[in-house]
Amino acid sequence: MATMTKQQIGGILARQGILIAFAVFMIAFTFANPKFLSVDNVLSVVRSSAILGVMALGVTFVVIGGNLDLSVGSMMSFSTIVVLDLHDSIGPFLAIPAMFAMTLCLGAFIGFLVGYLRLNSLIVTLGMLSAIHGLTLTYSGGKNMDIADKEGTWFSVFGQGTALGIPVPILMFIALAAFLGIVLAKTAFGRKVYAVGGNGTAATFSGIRRARTVFLCYLLSSGCVATAGLMQASRSLGSQNTVGQGLELGVLAAVILGGASLLGGSGTIFKTVIGVLILGFIQNGLLLMGLQFYVQFVVTWVIIILAVWLDIAAKRGKLWSPLA
Amino acid sequence: MTDPVLRLENIVKTFPGVRALDGVSFSVMPGEVHALMGENGAGKSTSMKVLGGIYQPDSGDIFMGEKKVTMSGPLEAKSMGIVFIHQELSLAEELSVAENIYLGELPRKSFGRVDWARLADQTNAILKKLNVSFDAKTRVGDLSIANQQMVEIARALTVDAKAVIFDEPTASLTDAEKVVLFDVIADLKADGVGIIYISHRMEEIFKITDRISILRDGQYQGTVVTADTNEEAVTQMMIGRALDLSRNATHHDLGDVALEVRGLSCGKLYQDVSFEVRRGEVVGFYGLIGAGRTEIAETLFGLRDPSSGQILLDGQEVRLHSPADAIARGISLVPEDRKGQGLILGMSCRDNMTLPQVDTLKAGPFVAERAEIDIFDQYRARLDIRTPSWKTQAGNLSGGNQQKIVIGKWLSMQPKVLIVDEPTRGIDVGSKSEIHKLLRELAAQGYAVMIISSEMPEVLHVSDRIVAMYSGRIMRTFTSDEVTEDNLIQAISGIKSGQAA
Numbered sequence: 001m002a003t004m005t006k007q008q009i010g011g012i013l014a015r016q017g018i019l020i021a022f023a024v025f026m027i028a029f030t031f032a033n034p035k036f037l038s039v040d041n042v043l044s045v046v047r048s049s050a051i052l053g054v055m056a057l058g059v060t061f062v063v064i065g066g067n068l069d070l071s072v073g074s075m076m077s078f079s080t081i082v083v084l085d086l087h088d089s090i091g092p093f094l095a096i097p098a099m100f101a102m103t104l105c106l107g108a109f110i111g112f113l114v115g116y117l118r119l120n121s122l123i124v125t126l127g128m129l130s131a132i133h134g135l136t137l138t139y140s141g142g143k144n145m146d147i148a149d150k151e152g153t154w155f156s157v158f159g160q161g162t163a164l165g166i167p168v169p170i171l172m173f174i175a176l177a178a179f180l181g182i183v184l185a186k187t188a189f190g191r192k193v194y195a196v197g198g199n200g201t202a203a204t205f206s207g208i209r210r211a212r213t214v215f216l217c218y219l220l221s222s223g224c225v226a227t228a229g230l231m232q233a234s235r236s237l238g239s240q241n242t243v244g245q246g247l248e249l250g251v252l253a254a255v256i257l258g259g260a261s262l263l264g265g266s267g268t269i270f271k272t273v274i275g276v277l278i279l280g281f282i283q284n285g286l287l288l289m290g291l292q293f294y295v296q297f298v299v300t301w302v303i304i305i306l307a308v309w310l311d312i313a314a315k316r317g318k319l320w321s322p323l324a
Numbered sequence: 325m326t327d328p329v330l331r332l333e334n335i336v337k338t339f340p341g342v343r344a345l346d347g348v349s350f351s352v353m354p355g356e357v358h359a360l361m362g363e364n365g366a367g368k369s370t371s372m373k374v375l376g377g378i379y380q381p382d383s384g385d386i387f388m389g390e391k392k393v394t395m396s397g398p399l400e401a402k403s404m405g406i407v408f409i410h411q412e413l414s415l416a417e418e419l420s421v422a423e424n425i426y427l428g429e430l431p432r433k434s435f436g437r438v439d440w441a442r443l444a445d446q447t448n449a450i451l452k453k454l455n456v457s458f459d460a461k462t463r464v465g466d467l468s469i470a471n472q473q474m475v476e477i478a479r480a481l482t483v484d485a486k487a488v489i490f491d492e493p494t495a496s497l498t499d500a501e502k503v504v505l506f507d508v509i510a511d512l513k514a515d516g517v518g519i520i521y522i523s524h525r526m527e528e529i530f531k532i533t534d535r536i537s538i539l540r541d542g543q544y545q546g547t548v549v550t551a552d553t554n555e556e557a558v559t560q561m562m563i564g565r566a567l568d569l570s571r572n573a574t575h576h577d578l579g580d581v582a583l584e585v586r587g588l589s590c591g592k593l594y595q596d597v598s599f600e601v602r603r604g605e606v607v608g609f610y611g612l613i614g615a616g617r618t619e620i621a622e623t624l625f626g627l628r629d630p631s632s633g634q635i636l637l638d639g640q641e642v643r644l645h646s647p648a649d650a651i652a653r654g655i656s657l658v659p660e661d662r663k664g665q666g667l668i669l670g671m672s673c674r675d676n677m678t679l680p681q682v683d684t685l686k687a688g689p690f691v692a693e694r695a696e697i698d699i700f701d702q703y704r705a706r707l708d709i710r711t712p713s714w715k716t717q718a719g720n721l722s723g724g725n726q727q728k729i730v731i732g733k734w735l736s737m738q739p740k741v742l743i744v745d746e747p748t749r750g751i752d753v754g755s756k757s758e759i760h761k762l763l764r765e766l767a768a769q770g771y772a773v774m775i776i777s778s779e780m781p782e783v784l785h786v787s788d789r790i791v792a793m794y795s796g797r798i799m800r801t802f803t804s805d806e807v808t809e810d811n812l813i814q815a816i817s818g819i820k821s822g823q824a825a
Contacts (some may be wrong), residue, residue: 186690188682195679198668204627205665206679206733207651265670 021306022278029285036288043167049280050169051076051228051235052247053273056254057180058224060272061217063255064184066197066264067114067121069218071106071128072225072251076244078136079103079229084145084239092155100226106132107222108215115214129248136241146238159235169231176227180220181269193217197264246297253300254279256307261315279303327389329354329518330406330487335374335384344370345381348544350537352487352518357509359529359550360522362539362562363779368522371539372489376408377401388486405486409476409493417465422447424464425479450478453511455504470501477508488512489520492613494528506532524612524778526555527817538562559809563781578788579603581639582772583624583655583741588633593619594796597633601741606763606773608787610780611816616796617776618660621743624774625657626650637740651680654740658730658747660776662723666730669719673711674700676718677733703732708758724755731759735766742766743774748782760786780809794818 029036055072062069079099086095110128114121147153161168184190195203196213203210232243258275260267282303283296313319328351337345345367352358362368373379375386377395385392388404395401401408415424422443423430431439431446447460456474458467464475473493480488490509494502509532512519521533529536530550538545538561545561584600594616601607609617622628624635626644634641637653644650650657659665667676678685678696685692685699700714707728711721718729727747734742744763748756763786767773777783783790790802792815799815 182690186693188686188691191675191679191682191691194671194675195668198670199664201665202668203679204647205625205657205659207646207648208679209646209648265668 022282025282025285029281029288033285033288036285041284041288043170045280045284046170046173046277047167048284049276050167050173051231052250052254052279053173053276054176054224054228054231055221055247056251056272056276057177057269058221059251059255060258060260060267060269061180061184061193062121062221063252063260063262064197064264064267065193065214065217066200067214067217068252068262069110069125069221070122070248070252071110071125071132072221073244073247073249074129074133074136075103075106075222075225076229076232076247077239077241078106078132078139079226080233080239080243081136081140081145081241083230083233084147084237085140087153087155087233088148092153096230099229100223103222103226103229104219107219107225110222111215111218114218115211118211133241133245140241142241144238144240150237153237156234156237158231159233159237169235172227172231176224177269177273180224184269189213189216194265197266199265249304250279250300253304253307256311257303259311261311262308326354328352329388330375330520331387332371332375333385333387335371335381335386337370337374337379337381344542345374346542348384348539348542350544350547352520353534354516354518355513356535357513357519357521357533359533359536360520360539361524361529361536361558362545363781366539366562367542368539369491370542372408372491372520372522375401375406375489402483405484407480407483407485407488409473409480409488409490415464415472415475417463419464420460421451421458421462421464421467421475421478422460424475425450425482429482446482447478450481453481454478454508470497473497474504477505485512485517487518487520489522491522492524493521494523494525502528525817526558526813529558530555555813556810559813563809578605579770582637583774584636584639585620585624586634586636588620588623588630588635590619590623590628590630592796593628594793597798599791599798599801601772601774603740603770603772604767605788606767606775606786608783608790609774609776609793610778610783610790610812611793613778614795615793615816617793618745621657621659621745621774621776624650624655624741624743626655651737654738656734656737656739656742658727658734658742658744660745660749662727662730662749663719667718667726670717672715673709673718673721673729674714676729677703677736680733680737699736700732703728703736706735707732707762722751722755724751724758727751727755727759731762739771741772741774743776745776746778747775748777748779756782780812784809784812792816 035041055076059069059072082102083095083099086098090098106128110124113119113124147155150156158168158172163171184193192203192208192213195206195208196210200210229244233239254275255267255272256262256275257278258267258271258273260272279300282299286295286299287293331351333349335345335348336343348367348371350358350360360368360371370379374381375395377397377400386395387393393404416427419427425447426443431442433439444460451459454474454477456471458471464472467475493505497505509519509521521529523529533550535547535549536553536558537547538558540562548558579602581600582603586598588597589595597616597620599607609620611617619628623630624644626646626649629645635644636642637655642653644653644655647657663669668679674696677700682691685695687694697714703709704711704714709725709728709732711725718726721729731744731747747759747763760782763773763775767788775783775786784807788804790804790807790812792799792802792812794816795818799818802812
């Protein structure tokens with residue numbers, strides 16, 4: 001049929017809406033400010049998205065597995081503060097593995113609560129958001145953490161270095177994305193994550209140990225957070241206790257924007273990377289348009305709502321379907 | 325002659341790949357209790373969903389009295405005076421009996437305040453009619469299932485019901501509670517309400533109904549006056565002539581005992597269950613829903629810990645604490661709920677099929693996708709699975725093909741014992757007979773097969789022996805020579821052989 005019904009148009013809009021909206025944004029931004037698509041600006045967007053991006057890679061596993069992780073922002077603050085503190089006390093060689101071990105313990109704890117005790121992941125990670133923040137403040141005594149000798153440490157390489165002319169954070173993001181993309185798409189563990197998030201009961205009936213799978217997702221997510229904390233600490237060589245505050249929403253926005261369903265069972269690492277970039281470009285575009293930095297908090301929320309709505313609308317096949 | 329309260333005429337309803345209703349017609353007179361009978365999948369619940377406005381028929385008409393009506397949804401059906409008492413209860417457990425009964429239409433005082441006194445009075449008046457032991461203020465969650473059902477019935481009595489549909493109302497009732505229910509039905513009948521009564525229990529059907537309409541494979545088989553017929557004739561109409569042809573007559577040599585269960589109990593679900601399954605043998609488990617069959621299967625698959633008793637595989641006692649344990653020991657379960665337990669609908673056919681063995685199908689650190697495709701192709705050919713590609717999402721296949729994916733998934737594990745629970749529920753007749761044939765072939769190849777089914781012809785057709793269960797206990801085990809529909813129905817209704825008239 002040549003003419004499409006309203007419902008069909010709605011369905012297409014719902015499925016492709018994010019990409020269409022993104023295209024419109026990009027074109028509008030480029031017209032508003034020709035610098036928007038310059039190499040320098042693009043590199044700067046990717047670079048500033050790398051930390052959030054690394055966190056989003058881990059959260060992708062958690063979300064595909066059917067759970068949420070709202071604790072990644074404050075966990076990243078924790079990693080950053082810890083590694084900066086240990087840098088001066090035990091040196092960077094030991095500080096980095098020690099910080100990873102501590103952060104992984106937090107992830108394991110969350111994984112235990114959600115996977116083995118079967119507590120609701122929203123409640124657990126919302127609580128951990130606050131609890132880890134408290135832990136960080138206790139650790140630091142509330143003070144900012146700074147490396148004493150900022151010039152003389154090789155530690156800055158993770159945040160400030162370049163290799164082959166490309167900033168190290170970008171390389172780390174790309175490498176980790178490639179590695180985790182393969183883990184998710186090609187390994188037995190990745191397959192189980194999809195199964196557990198897609199239909200937990202059927203996964204159990206197939207002999208998959210759900211608790212272990214969920215546990216490993218959180219462990220992996222905390223590993224990504226530790227990496228992000230390392231990049232953050234290395235970039236600034238000093239930090240406030242609140243450096244990661246609010247990042248959890250940006251991370252979640254990127255993951256959902258990429259098309260991972262909040263109901264679990266779908267999404268890919270590649271799509272998450274796209275989501276991260278879309279979010280980065282939109283925030284950057286708003287800055288170039290002269291909007292205040294703080295506007296991005298509102299915009300992030302709007303993007304989450306939009307993405308969730310389109311996700312649900314695509315499933316229902318129509319945009320408007322209120323509770324009957 | 326009075327007009328029927330409700331009349332269905334030539335209702336046709338198709339789903340992709342299945343003709344669920346194919347010309348269903350029957351009518352209910354005022355003050356009549358009309359039984360609707362048929363096997364699982366015969367179209368009873370689909371008919372009722374059409375009547376309740378949940379499904380729209382492809383063709384055919386519904387009349388209320390003289391008037392042709394269209395049911396656009398459950399609310400409309402209710403407003404016309406059609407009330408459903410469902411098998412699955414739909415009550416808010418945290419609310420009181422009164423609130424549940426009048427939910428959405430609570431009596432009000434000024435400023436929208438609920439008139440609790442009036443609510444309690446109205447409710448207690450209805451409860452009195454039902455002769456129940458609880459009052460309006462009781463929290464529904466504190467009631468037994470039987471009493472919760474009484475609340476549903478009370479809810480039905482608040483509207484001016486013209487027709488009340490009972491769907492397996494006695495499935496969870498004790499004998500004493502049944503008496504109360506039958507009294508309520510008699511009262512409704514005396515008030516001129518038309519009643520549709522759906523049940524598998526012959527005894528009840530012959531006790532309380534006036535006429536019986538029978539469905540088979542979505543087709544209307546006729547309506548008989550209860551007083552003029554008998555159980556045998558009704559069973560014949562339900563099962564059809566295919567019955568005698570379909571009796572399993574293959575007798576090949578049986579192998580060793582693969583699975584033995586001794587005195588297995590699991591709380592109130594089933595007690596003191598003992599049986600064995602040999603290699604090359606299909607053992608059927610027949611009984612009503614709730615007889616404990618699925619729970620036994622779940623125990624054997626490591627999903628429920630038994631409270632006592634032993635499970636032996638090849639003569640060795642085993643303890644199974646998880647499906648992973650059971651799978652490792654060579655037990656496979658094709659579960660009863662295909663979409664809920666069997667498949668991950670958003671996953672590809674191939675990934676679904678190889679899911680239990682992703683840990684062992686390895687190529688270096690990765691899943692060996694080539695080997696997965698080989699396994700999929702092998703079972704696609706063997707089971708004749710019709711799908712455009714292995715990449716197709718399982719949710720996009722027809723019911724029969726979905727079930728074949730699940731069966732393929734477990735066959736590819738090369739199990740010692742294959743348990744299939746309601747393997748043909750909700751799938752079309754063609755796939756049904758293919759699956760029956762397959763189960764026989766598997767036995768011939770030396771698999772030990774357990775089949776749980778609520779469909780008598782299916783059990784009769786594929787089983788070498790049949791275990792009849794009633795209320796958590798094994799009543800009798802039949803060989804295929806000694807079993808008849810009559811003695812099987814008696815056994816699963818709790819009537820000991822020889823006791824029946």
